[in-house]
Every structure is written in C-alpha cells, then in structure tokens.
Amino acid sequence: MTDNRYDVIIIGTGAGGGTLAYHLAPSAKRILILERGDYVPREKANWDPQVVNVDAHYNTKESWLDKDGKELHPHTNYYVGGNTKFYGAALFRLRKEDFGELRHHGGVSPAWPISYDELEPYYTQAENLYQVHGNRGEDPTEPPANSPYPWPAVSHEPRIQQLSDDFARSGLKPFHVPVGVMLDEKNPQKSRCIRCNTCDGFSCLVGAKSDAQVVCIDEAIKHSNVTLLTNSLVKRLETDATGREVKGVVVERNGSLETYSADLVVVSCGAINSAALLLRSANDKHPRGLANSSDVVGRHYMGHTNSVMMAISKCPNPTIFQKTLGVNDFYFGSKDFEYPMGHISFVGKLDAITLKAGAPAIAPNFTLELMAKHSLDFWLTSEDLPDPNNRVTIGRDAKIVLTYTPNNLEAHERLQAKLKQAMKQTNCAIHGHECHQGLFARNLYVGQKIPLAGVAHQNGTIRFGNDPKTSALDANCKTHDLDNLYVVDGSFFPSSAAVNPALTIMANALRVGDHLLGRLGATSARQSRNQELVSTAD
Numbered sequence: 003m004t005d006n007r008y009d010v011i012i013i014g015t016g017a018g019g020g021t022l023a024y025h026l027a028p029s030a031k032r033i034l035i036l037e038r039g040d041y042v043p044r045e046k047a048n049w050d051p052q053v054v055n056v057d058a059h060y061n062t063k064e065s066w067l068d069k070d071g072k073e074l075h076p077h078t079n080y081y082v083g084g085n086t087k088f089y090g091a092a093l094f095r096l097r098k099e100d101f102g103e104l105r106h107h108g109g110v111s112p113a114w115p116i117s118y119d120e121l122e123p124y125y126t127q128a129e130n131l132y133q134v135h136g137n138r139g140e141d142p143t144e145p146p147a148n149s150p151y152p153w154p155a156v157s158h159e160p161r162i163q164q165l166s167d168d169f170a171r172s173g174l175k176p177f178h179v180p181v182g183v184m185l186d187e188k189n190p191q192k193s194r195c196i197r198c199n200t201c202d203g204f205s206c207l208v209g210a211k212s213d214a215q216v217v218c219i220d221e222a223i224k225h226s227n228v229t230l231l232t233n234s235l236v237k238r239l240e241t242d243a244t245g246r247e248v249k250g251v252v253v254e255r256n257g258s259l260e261t262y263s264a265d266l267v268v269v270s271c272g273a274i275n276s277a278a279l280l281l282r283s284a285n286d287k288h289p290r291g292l293a294n295s296s297d298v299v300g301r302h303y304m305g306h307t308n309s310v311m312m313a314i315s316k317c318p319n320p321t322i323f324q325k326t327l328g329v330n331d332f333y334f335g336s337k338d339f340e341y342p343m344g345h346i347s348f349v350g351k352l353d354a355i356t357l358k359a360g361a362p363a364i365a366p367n368f369t370l371e372l373m374a375k376h377s378l379d380f381w382l383t384s385e386d387l388p389d390p391n392n393r394v395t396i397g398r399d400a401k402i403v404l405t406y407t408p409n410n411l412e413a414h415e416r417l418q419a420k421l422k423q424a425m426k427q428t429n430c431a432i433h434g435h436e437c438h439q440g441l442f443a444r445n446l447y448v449g450q451k452i453p454l455a456g457v458a459h460q461n462g463t464i465r466f467g468n469d470p471k472t473s474a475l476d477a478n479c480k481t482h483d484l485d486n487l488y489v490v491d492g493s494f495f496p497s498s499a500a501v502n503p504a505l506t507i508m509a510n511a512l513r514v515g516d517h518l519l520g521r522l523g524a525t526s527a528r529q530s531r532n533q534e535l536v537s538t539a540d
C-alpha cells in the first residue's frame with residue numbers, strides 16, 4: 003500500500019462529509035478527508051455584522067454564472083465544517099409525509115426511496131450528536147420520535163414569548179424551534195454558548211455552535227487512522243478502464259496536482275459542487291459526466307423559496323437570540339388552500355448595519371435604526387419542486403452555471419398572507435391590534451442582491467431512487483453506475499420539503515455510514531466506541 007492509498011476518501015467536511023467522517027473514524031480503517039477550504043480563522047470579525055453580512059468577507063470569492071452567462075457571487079462558504087460553520091443550526095426532521103408523494107399547487111413532490119421510519123433512528127443519533135435543544139409534542143406536524151430531544155428547548159425571550167402567546171390565543175400552535183447550540187440555561191456559568199445575537203449567518207467565536215467542525219471533524223481527527231488535508235481542492239475523479247470504479251482522486255494542493263485512491267470514495271461537496279465535480283469528471287466511459295447514465299446529475303436543483311419578512315411593531319423587540327419560535331400550522335395547507343404552504347420561523351435578530359445594506363422599504367415614521375429595534379424578523383420557507391431544467395452545468399472557463407426558474411410560488415404567497423393575517427390578530431396590551439405597522443419583505447442576501455446567489459439550502463442535484471433511469475444514486479446513496487462511489491451531501495434529496503435541510507443530511511450520512519461500515523467489514527462505530535471506553539477503563 004502506498005501512502006496515497008486509503009480505505010475511504012471523503013471529499014468535503016460539511017453536514018454530510020463531516021458527520022460521515024465522525025461515524026467512520028472509530029472503525030480503525032484508513033480514512034482521508036479532503037477539504038478545499040481552511041479553518042475559519044478565530045477573530046473578532048467572526049461576530050461583526052459589517053464584515054459578515056455587508057462585506058460578505060467569509061463567502062467564497064469564486065464566481066458562478068446564471069443561465070444568461072451573467073456572473074453571480076454565491077452565498078456559500080468553503081471551510082472545515084462547510085456551511086454549518088455559518089448556519090442558524092435550526093435542526094428539523096422532515097415530516098413523515100415528506101417521504102411520500104405530496105400534491106402541491108405547483109405540481110407533485112415525489113416520494114423518497116426510503117421511508118421516514120428507516121431514517122428515524124438516525125435522526126435520533128444526529129440530534130444527540132448535534133446536541134439539539136427542543137421540546138417534543140409542540141409542533142403539530144412533527145413526525146413520531148422514539149426518544150426526547152437530548153436538551154430542553156432554548157427558551158423564548160419576553161418579546162417572542164408574548165408573540166407565541168398571541169399566536170396561541172388566535173388558535174395557532176407555535177412551538178420552540180429545535181436548535182443545535184450548546185446552551186445550558188440551568189447552568190449559565192458553565193454554559194459554552196453565551197446566547198448572543200450573532201449566531202445565524204455567523205461563525206461561533208467560542209465554538210459553542212453544533213457545527214460539523216466542532217462536533218465531528220475535531221473528534222474524527224483525534225483517531226490516528228484519520229487524516230484531514232485542508233486547502234485541498236478535488237478537481238476530478240478518474241475511473242479504471244471498465245468505468246465501474248473510481249481509481250484516482252485528483253487534488254490541487256499547494257499549487258500542484260496530487261492523486262489519491264481508496265476502496266470507497268464519498269463525495270460531499272454540497273449539492274452544487276458535487277454535481278459540478280461529477281460533470282467535470284466525464285470520460286470515455288461516462289461521456290455525460292461520472293455516474294450520469296440517467297442524465298439527472300446536476301438536474302432538479304432545489305433551494306427552497308425563502309423570504310425574510312420584517313413585522314415592525316410599536317413595541318420594541320430587544321430579543322438577543324430570536325430563532326426560537328416556529329409555526330407549522332400551514333405546512334400541509336389550510337381550509338381555504340388545500341396545498342402545502344410551508345414553514346414560518348425566525349432569522350437571527352436583524353440590526354441596522356445589516357438592514358442598511360439590504361435597503362428595505364422604510365416603515366412610516368421609522369428610521370432603519372428604529373426599524374431594527376422594533377422588528378420581528380420572520381423566515382418563511384416553502385417547498386420548491388424538482389424541475390429537470392433547474393440545473394447545474396459547466397460553462398465558460400469551467401465555471402459553474404446555475405439555471406433556476408422558481409416554481410410553486412403560489413404556496414409561498416399564501417404563506418406570506420397567512421403570516422400577515424396572524425400578525426393582525428395579535429393584541430398588544432398597550433397598542434391593541436394597531437401595534438403592528440405592517441410587514442416588509444427584505445432581500446436577505448445583502449452582500450449580493452441576486453436572489454439566485456442565495457444557495458444556502460441547495461439540494462437535489464444527484465437524486466437517489468430505485469430506478470437507475472431516473473436517479474443517479476441507489477437507496478444507499480451509492481452511484482448506480484459505479485461500485486465504489488457514494489454521495490452524502492444534500493444532493494440526494496428527491497424533494498426539498500419545507501424545513502431546513504441540515505439534520506436530514508446529517509442523519510442520512512449516519513445511515514450511509516452504517517452501510518459503509520458493513521462494506522468495509524468494520525465493527526459499527528458504536529461498538530468500536532464502546533470497546534475504546536472499555537480499554538480506557540482498563
């Protein structure tokens with residue numbers, strides 16, 4: 003065995019790759035993790051809204067193209083931990099119904115090749131691993147779970163509690179959003195998380211967010227059988243003469259090209275970059291791109307229809323950690339609209355600096371500073387449907403081209419209307435029903451005002467399924483066309499559902515991890531960990 007030969011190579015360290023690395027690490031198999039980025043530097047600027055939201059300092063400087071060939075600057079991050087370094091850590095399970103076929107106003111959301119029940123044990127493992135804080139039984143659409151959340155929900159601050167009470171009085175069922183922050187409210191002196199206002203969209207300066215670096219990669223590389231190479235951009239995958247096996251992973255590192263090989267290769271570069279990598283790896287045996295006999299690689303790109311809606315009230319909103327309240331009453335529809343509409347929750351508290359860059363409409367008699375002090379900043383998510391013409395391709399100068407036409411928009415407009423109606427029904431003790439001045443939509447991606455650049459929830463580009471003609475991956479996320487190539491990032495989603503995707507990516511990585519351990523003839527990760535504990539005790 004040469005130095006460049008491993009049992010497993012994992013490409014990417016985000017929600018998918020990081021979680022898989024953690025799961026496989028105790029197996030004693032030789033594992034190489036390749037990450038194009040470096041660690042997020044720990045610096046005061048991590049928590050500076052000007053640097054993070056306005057200057058977009060931590061976003062990649064890479065440019066992609068839209069369908070008309072215009073440059074776009076994607077709102078995405080290349081670091082150890084991937085986009086989880088910057089995520090809001092709202093860690094939701096998909097609904098049980100999301101795994102079946104669902105009829106939407108704009109078309110059909112297809113069924114998954116696995117059921118909710120198959121993923122349930124892995125959701126539980128992922129919630130424990132990522133220390134999710136939540137309360138079961140509050141969310142009316144919540145799927146069945148075999149165990150409670152490992153931590154109680156993060157409490158609402160008074161303004162959000164007041165809104166929750168108002169919503170409940172008007173007949174809604176508001177709930178605490180499940181979040182992965184290491185907050186111990188019973189023991190504040192010892193709590194790693196300090197409950198700050200720079201969480202969603204920011205990297206955590208004190209390492210208290212449950213991201214894939216802190217929770218998974220840092221743990222995985224404690225094992226001597228695991229090697230992490232940062233600043234290592236995978237350029238292409240090469241196959242053997244039969245085309246059935248990846249035999250070389252070509253990496254640009256320190257200005258030159260190096261080739262690594264492994265029995266099993268797992269791609270987890272994020273849905274857009276993974277599709278791009280397979281397309282760029284086309285060869286004689288795979289002329290349309292690797293693992294692409296179905297021609298679905300790159301297609302069915304989804305990213306949710308998302309919007310930020312600011313409700314400006316006469317009452318101030320001094321909330322620090324705002325992402326605690328969710329409303330799913332309209333997830334599957336309502337009496338007046340029988341189709342799914344989506345999910346309502348919050349973004350992190352918006353501040354005047356961030357608002358200035360976004361230039362939203364100004365509420366009457368308000369300045370941006372006053373708006374920021376008085377706004378409730380909602381996050382609305384609706385499902386976008388898989389359209390084969392919404393796709394990733396490779397364009398001029400080998401750049402990524404993202405072609406996307408939004409769909410199922412009626413659902414999102416209805417959801418916005420439902421929120422407006424719900425806000426009218428609130429009844430403030432001081433200002434009555436007149437407390438709320440109105441709702442203003444705001445472009446979240448303030449650094450780059452191109453909505454297409456908002457690729458935070460990217461998924462669907464290398465879908466899994468049972469039919470090799472309509473999917474690129476089988477139910478274990480192995481490519482149908484190759485024997486040793488897997489994909490475990492958000493690419494595998496056949497439908498996007500309408501809750502945040504990361505927990506499903508993590509749970510699926512654990513599920514695929516068990517399958518890979520079986521293939522490697524390794525003991526399960528849990529068994530190995532137990533053995534380690536026994537030998538430490540000895």
Ligand SMILES: Cc1cc2nc3c(=O)[nH]c(=O)nc-3n(C[C@H](O)[C@H](O)[C@H](O)COP(=O)(O)OP(=O)(O)OC[C@H]3O[C@@H](n4cnc5c(N)ncnc54)[C@H](O)[C@@H]3O)c2cc1C
Nearest residue numbers: 014016018038080084085090091092236271491492502504
């Ligand atoms: C601001 C923001 C807020 C978010 N909030 C939430 C939230 O609250 N809840 C939620 O569920 N989701 C949230 N998300 C989305 C969530 O972060 C993603 O769904 C998740 O990180 C996707 O995981 P992944 O493994 O598919 O890809 P990523 O996490 O993007 O990981 C991909 C990794 O691959 C690396 N890579 C890419 N190409 C290559 C290559 N060629 N060679 C080597 N390495 C490569 C990248 O550098 C990266 O580290 C948010 C995202 C953002 C940006």
Ligand code: SF4
Nearest residue numbers: 195196198201206210
């Ligand atoms: S709220 Fe907690 S986890 Fe989030 S950035 Fe602040 S300290 Fe870190």
